[in-house]
Amino acid sequence: MKITEHIENAKGETLFSFEIVPPQKGKNIQDLYDNIDPLMEFNPPFIDVTTSREEYLYIKKKNGLLERKITRMRPGTVGICAALKQRYQVDTIPHVLCGGFTREETEYLLVDCHYLGIDNVMALRGDAMKHQRYFEPTNGGNCYASDLVTQIKNLGVGKYLNEVIESDNNADFCVGVAGYPEKHLESPSLTTDLKWLKAKVDAGADYVVTQMFFNNQAYFDFVEKAREAGINVPIIPGIKPIAVKKHLQLLPQVFSIDLPEELIAAVEACKDNKEVREVGIEWAIAQSRELKAAGVPVLHYYSMGKSSNIQKIAEAVF
Numbered sequence: 001m002k003i004t005e006h007i008e009n010a011k012g013e014t015l016f017s018f019e020i021v022p023p024q025k026g027k028n029i030q031d032l033y034d035n036i037d038p039l040m041e042f043n044p045p046f047i048d049v050t051t052s053r054e055e056y057l058y059i060k061k062k063n064g065l066l067e068r069k070i071t072r073m074r075p076g077t078v079g080i081c082a083a084l085k086q087r088y089q090v091d092t093i094p095h096v097l098c099g100g101f102t103r104e105e106t107e108y109l110l111v112d113c114h115y116l117g118i119d120n121v122m123a124l125r126g127d128a129m130k131h132q133r134y135f136e137p138t139n140g141g142n143c144y145a146s147d148l149v150t151q152i153k154n155l156g157v158g159k160y161l162n163e164v165i166e167s168d169n170n171a172d173f174c175v176g177v178a179g180y181p182e183k184h185l186e187s188p189s190l191t192t193d194l195k196w197l198k199a200k201v202d203a204g205a206d207y208v209v210t211q212m213f214f215n216n217q218a219y220f221d222f223v224e225k226a227r228e229a230g231i232n233v234p235i236i237p238g239i240k241p242i243a244v245k246k247h248l249q250l251l252p253q254v255f256s257i258d259l260p261e262e263l264i265a266a267v268e269a270c271k272d273n274k275e276v277r278e279v280g281i282e283w284a285i286a287q288s289r290e291l292k293a294a295g296v297p298v299l300h301y302y303s304m305g306k307s308s309n310i311q312k313i314a315e316a317v318f
């Protein structure tokens with residue numbers, strides 16, 4: 001079922017959902033199941049599965065030298081979507097990237113999704129690779145998420161890359177895109193960023209999921225400005241509980257977001273990461289309760305690895 005239908009059917013009730021990251025190459029899927037199993041009691045109507053870009057893998061050769069190879073360290077997004085869909089009977093949402101994929105590869109991936117009965121995809125540009133300063137589009141790939149949305153929506157009307165194919169069984173994906181309450185790190189201003197978010201919606205995006213934020217006012221202001229800019233699709237808040245002290249530096253640096261002083265002080269006062277995890281849970285519960293009271297359609301949690309913190313938050317909020 002489409003995410004927009006899930007939201008409509010909920011009739012104003014806030015839904016619970018989360019995002020997972022595929023296991024590292026060579027690791028078993030059982031760990032993933034063990035983390036997801038306890039979250040299923042909160043009835044998520046959908047689970048997002050991220051796609052990772054390629055990165056350098058360093059292989060130690062017999063002669064002691066290091067060989068560098070570009071590879072995808074967490075492959076298997078669509079396969080995991082199929083496995084979770086079957087195991088839990090939920091909708092699964094593969095993240096589809098511009099970076100690292102030609103448009104032809106994306107087309108094949110979408111055809112696979114369609115055959116698997118996947119109704120939703122999340123369209124993203126992807127970041128620059130770690131060794132690159134800026135995002136460089138892949139040869140033959142899409143440049144911006146809005147281009148990718150156009151490609152996905154065209155597949156739905158039988159327009160493939162070089163041909164229009166008559167068909168009575170074409171895909172009709174519900175498409176999600178990313179939004180940034182504190183603006184995307186490359187954007188010169190929030191107004192410019194909203195202009196490009198509007199371009200994604202005009203290209204056919206059906207809903208927005210936000211980057212993490214730790215001050216709800218940033219989300220409320222963003223939604224207001226998005227509405228003023230003519231963006232009228234659901235805007236789902238993304239919540240990440242802080243889990244380790246290092247997040248104080250890492251999250252602002254990687255995602256270009258602000259952390260509230262009160263949260264920084266509480267984390268700094270912790271004597272170990274066990275305490276930090278508790279602070280992160282309490283903060284996310286407070287954020288979630290306020291957002292739920294404000295009537296957000298879904299509370300979407302970023303769960304990177306161990307999900308016990310998301311479970312505690314869900315117990316307190318749903």
Ligand code: FAD
Nearest residue numbers: 050051095124125126127144145178184186187193196211
């Ligand atoms: P775009 O919407 O293409 O925007 C990128 C930048 O270009 C922005 O600054 C925008 O303002 C600007 N821009 C857009 N269109 C134009 C245009 N036509 N002309 C000029 N400027 C333009 N990354 C992953 O690698 N894998 C994932 O699974 C993943 N999942 C994510 C899920 C969510 C909910 C979010 C919020 C992010 C996720 N990301 C993921 C990160 C995302 O790929 C990065 O934030 C990336 O840098 C931007 O992606 P985007 O889709 O927002 O890009």
